[in-house]
Amino acid sequence: MTNPAEIEAAAARIQGHVQRTPVMTSTALVPGTDVDLKLEHLQHTGSFKARGAFNSLLSSQVPDAGLVAASGGNHGAAVAFAANALGHKAQVYVPEMAGPAKIALIERCGAALTVVPGEYVNALEAARDYEARTGAQQIHAYDAPATVAGQGTMMREWEEQGLAADTVLIAVGGGGLIAGALAWLQGRRKVVAVEPETSCALHAALRAGAPVDVSVSGVAANALGARKIGQICFDLAVSQEAASVLVSDKAILTAQTLLWQSHRLLVEPAGATALAALLSGAYTPAPGERVAVLLCGGNVAPDPLS
Amino acid sequence: MTNPAEIEAAAARIQGHVQRTPVMTSTALVPGTDVDLKLEHLQHTGSFKARGAFNSLLSSQVPDAGLVAASGGNHGAAVAFAANALGHKAQVYVPEMAGPAKIALIERCGAALTVVPGEYVNALEAARDYEARTGAQQIHAYDAPATVAGQGTMMREWEEQGLAADTVLIAVGGGGLIAGALAWLQGRRKVVAVEPETSCALHAALRAGAPVDVSVSGVAANALGARKIGQICFDLAVSQEAASVLVSDKAILTAQTLLWQSHRLLVEPAGATALAALLSGAYTPAPGERVAVLLCGGNVAPDPLS
Secondary structure, three states: OOOHHHHHHHHHHHOOOOOOOOEEEEOOOOOOOOEEEEEHHHOHHHEOHHHHHHHHHHOOOOOOOOEEEEOOOHHHHHHHHHHHHHOOOEEEEEEHHHHHHHHHHHHHOOOEEEEEOOOHHHHHHHHHHHHHHHOOEEOOOOOOHHHHHHHHHHHHHHHHOOOOOOEEEEEOOOOHHHHHHHHHHOOOOEEEEEEEOOOOHHHHHHHHOOOOOOOOOOOOHHHHOOOOOOHHHHHHHHHOOOEEEEEOHHHHHHHHHHHHHHHOOOOOHHHHHHHHHHHHOOOOOOOOOOEEEEEOEOOOOOOOOO | OOOHHHHHHHHHHHOOOOOOOOEEEEOOOOOOOOEEEEEHHHOHHHEOHHHHHHHHHHOOOOOOOOEEEEOOOHHHHHHHHHHHHHOOOEEEEEEHHHHHHHHHHHHHOOOEEEEEOOOHHHHHHHHHHHHHHHOOEEOOOOOOHHHHHHHHHHHHHHHHOOOOOOEEEEEOOOOHHHHHHHHHHOOOOEEEEEEEOOOOHHHHHHHHOOOOOOOOOOOOHHHHOOOOOOHHHHHHHHHOOOEEEEEOHHHHHHHHHHHHHHHOOOOOHHHHHHHHHHHHOOOOOOOOOOEEEEEOEOOOOOOOOO
16 A cells, blocks of 8 residues: 655655645635645646656656556646656547547647547546557556555645645545545545545445446546546545545536636636535534645636637 | 835735735746746735735725725726725726626625726726715725835735745736835845836836826736826836836737646736746846746636636
8 A cells, every 4th residue: 555655755756847836725715714725736737647647657667669548638638748758658548528628738748649439437448458559558547556656745745835734625536646645644634535426436435345336427527537446545545534525516616616716726627626525515624623625637628718 | 115114014904804825936837947936816806906905995094985996907806805805885997998807806896886988097087086076085006105015015925935036027017016026125136027018107117217108008908008107116116226128918928828738827918927028038037047927917808617
């Protein structure tokens, strides 16, 4: 299981390749209450995924055939960006639901791109086929130790920046980010996993006692729509006793609008999902409990400047 | 002339009313170079203007007739927000060029709003007429000591956050923000005033030796389109030897796109104007000179979530 030493090593490895993202304490989102935010959506390629991608590439011997990834969009963009920065070629498979904004982003990052009909899992099959055919290295979006250790550097950085909160709310798709946070924190702070009601692989797994297949849909599906939670995440969520809550698509869109109207923070629905738990009451802090919310992705569609 | 003690007093006065805005060091905007950013566009109502508005209201006895302001949009929103927070009524006059996004923002902040045909100066005339008629208190957008002292708290905060740069680039409209920065810094760092070629009241004043009328147009006109630079700003720009450079509308839009594509920072054209000077070469740092760029406004049109 990923541990703090691996995350320390990842942080040293990726330093200079990823953006140190800013933090702020909002007094406007919940009037009269301090809410700590980390603006991880300002990361290279607009999500935390750059951390795991750089750590994966820098901790392995990339073959001449290059890299392959399957992605709802954000992981693919991160792999494309990291590959380009480090001089490797990359092939990315995305499902149609990735949408034109994320597809354009991946192309801007210089990767070869194939759009696959269906969901994330169909893109993953295509990527595995390419891997078998060419010898390219597969970079898994969430369920691989190097990916999780890379994502864990976000939580390490946040603590280094003086995080005050008792409790951290994090949106969950396949679970790479929250797994990294749980592995780093080792129970020092409470971690709340927030998932859309329409894409809740971790919640379903915790109820079932093991990762199970779920159907995925809704406004955040292209970022959070993993059909099955990663085993690494599941094991850490159980051992570290992560809380698990669900939010509606409507609550996600309300949170997205509030972030824009209160702070000119423009995030994609997945990026507003953790905040939605606080605003909707899906997670209610105890009196005096200070809460932090991670903003994990900013790749909205349509592109606001197009 | 505004001095550091007045800015210290303003900072104490407005603390808790304004947002402490985050800072970051970008390595992506100018590849291989650290550029310090302050994300002041994440301030309440999407621009630094909230600082001057709160300081003005909190340092005076507001009459029962309330407040009146003329504004290209951002100052009006800030006055409306501060008035609402402090329990005063507010009347805001904006020129048509403010545009629907800023007009909607002012209305959301709870002010009475009148849209005036023409430019900022026409809105200012209407506001002066209302002031004379009703006894409402006029909050000037930039050329008043309390406004300048309030805006100066931005630079004070940035230094408190550990600003490393030798040189700070700031966009200039009427000059309230840069005046506050110059008054705070007292020559400790170089300050570069950046204006659009199409709205350059400070540049024209420095050439003429006194504030003069200029025509205003272009992509940033509703935020930077002051017809004449404020006297407070002019005096400080001369005494503190601010540099003055101009950028094209095209350079502004290029900088705006780069901020979005590199960092998911969505700013209005005025908010990208300072960066445009660095990217276009209008300002070229000396070898080893570290540069900081202030992002001053985020009220883009159209609203990206509408």
